[in-house]
Amino acid sequence: MNEPAHKSALQLSDEAHLLHPYTNLSLHESVGAHVITGGDGIHVIDEAGNRYIEGLGGLFCAGLGFSEERLVQAAIRQMRAMPFYHSFAHKSAAPTIELAGKLLSIAPVPMSKVFFANSGSEANDTAVKLIWYYHNAIGKPQKKKIISRLRAYHGVTVASASLTGLPLNHRDFDLPIQGILHTDCPHYYRNGLPGESEEEYATRCADNLEALILREGPETVAAFFAEPVMVSGGVIVPPKTYFEKIQAVLRNYDILFVADEVICGFGRTGNMFGSQTFGIEPDMISVAKQLSAAYMPISALMINDRIHRVLVEQSAKLGSFSHGFTYGGHPVAAAVALEALKIYEETDIVGHVRRVSPRFAEGIARLAVHPLIGETRICGLVAGIEFVRDKTSRENFPPEAGVAAFAGQRARAHGVITRALGDTLSLCPAMIIDEAQIDDLIARIGRALDDALVYARERGHFNS
Known part of the structure; x- marks a missing residue:
């Protein structure tokens, strides 16, 4: 993805004036803001023109996506x-x-x-x-x-x-x-x-x-x-x-x-x-x-x-x-x-969710077999993917390892915006998502999990 190498004018202004909620404020002073400037269906677009599946529907809220003209x-x-x-x-x-x-x-x-x-x-x-x-x-x-x-x-x-x-x-x-x-x-x-x-x-x-x-x-x-x-x-x-x-x-x-x-x-x-x-x-x-x-x-x-x-x-x-x-x-x-x-x-949104949620569940089930994942939880079109150090004992990674957080960062590199809440990576896409888009979302998350596995092994957090 063509992510900007330097902070933009928008980002610099943001750092000067905006107090960000649910943010490490110290870290933010060095990394700056990811500025989103547009939306199209289940996708959002940043100021560099990069296009992302919004994997959390914003904050679990953009049920109709980001471009509903009505x-x-x-x-x-x-x-x-x-x-x-x-x-x-x-x-x-x-x-x-x-x-x-x-x-x-x-x-x-x-x-x-x-x-x-x-x-x-x-x-x-x-x-x-x-x-x-x-x-x-x-x-x-x-x-x-x-x-x-x-x-x-x-x-x-x-x-x-x-x-x-x-x-x-x-x-x-x-x-x-x-x-x-x-x-x-x-x-x-x-x-x-x-x-x-x-x-x-x-x-x-x-x-x-x-x-x-x-x-x-x-x-x-x-x-x-x-x-x-x-x-x-x-x-x-x-x-x-x-x-x-x-x-x-x-x-x-x-x-x-x-x-x-x-x-x-x-x-x-x-x-x-x-x-x-x-x-x-x-x-x-x-x-x-x-x-x-x-x-x-x-x-x-x-x-x-x-x-x-x-x-x-x-x-x-x-x-x-x-x-x-x-x-x-x-x-x-x-x-x-x-x-x-x-x-x-x-549009019978409830019926649509029921029709596409089996495909979503199938995709989440495929992620469940990944070496890093202990449990997946799903209901309709919301899912949680929990990271563990050991599937048998269900031992979590130490907090300082940040494996789930790293997977969330890598998801962005693969074109999905989501985030980890503790040891769980959450997915809650716009309810208008279709089956092909679900497949795309799951594939991108799978690549992020693979990146996290390499990260965990290189740092000695995971030996399986």
Whole structure:
């Protein structure tokens, strides 16, 4: 690939002014930014003209790729008609109202109301506030603790980052805040005991959750957060019967369930929602990312009628429901999201994912036999490829070896943008990908794995 040898003017400007999220800031001072200037379907193009398959769909969000003209035109039309209005104090905008109704019509379980925000983090942060507000309103002010899971990812605001179960999201940020608890990550490959079946492991996870609730006191535990698939934590697909058993525990202790569908929602798992894929019946659902196919920032929190009626009664008592964001339900973002949902329906995106995901699964299975790979995990069109030093013992490489990270770097050299999250290389391409493009993606990743094998052997990290 014709990668630039020197930093461009854009890169130099970037280094002077932009603080990069999820970046080694010290390293960035020497390597600079990779500037992306264009997109075409599942591909993006950098300022040097290099073309890449965007293997993560941006950040697990560009479900319709990077050149969907209908979404561009939807934004233009709404900008001309009404570029901004808010939803405070009995106000609203037509696209915002229509989008709320559309979301309720396709929700995986009956929901009553939709609250709009701008990111998945804000939607989950709102869920936390509503959980606390709800329990105060029903006379249970002590029922405030919230349980998430190790390796979960729910965002980066103070509350949602506390729910996130990844150490780097807590370290030196003084997180998690009080009242946020974490239970098992349901990763059977890593945490299952010798001879323990998936179902037995799921039972143990549910038993451990119940034990945590009993230790804390059921009267103090308010809610449980879970992603159907823990994508940012390494594409952890739940073991068989996991959610069935977890939900039984939650119901037994009157604990609300928040399904974080920020990544899984809108077709990614082979159903419109991951909750449908895994039989989840939540009280609240957070969505974002593919809601607008990433063309505009927008998120939403759907709540059931039980919670909504309490909010109505409490706002009457207090005089206002005093929570909201200036740009929540922004009419341009809502118009783009409505158009994205129309495209999903008209093109049968769920059916397309189901048709091409077997080819994706076949390709991922071929990668699983590579000497560096211990386990591959897949659900619909999202997959995780976990690197190990030894397939038999499942020993990971030492963190300083950086083998998975090196594979991610080599993927870019072979024309795929992706990245390693710990020991796992993730793939989450735009859902419009076809079978030929899947084959191309898998072949390029295979070459990156081969490069990583040479790298690991040369540095003495791998001797097989």
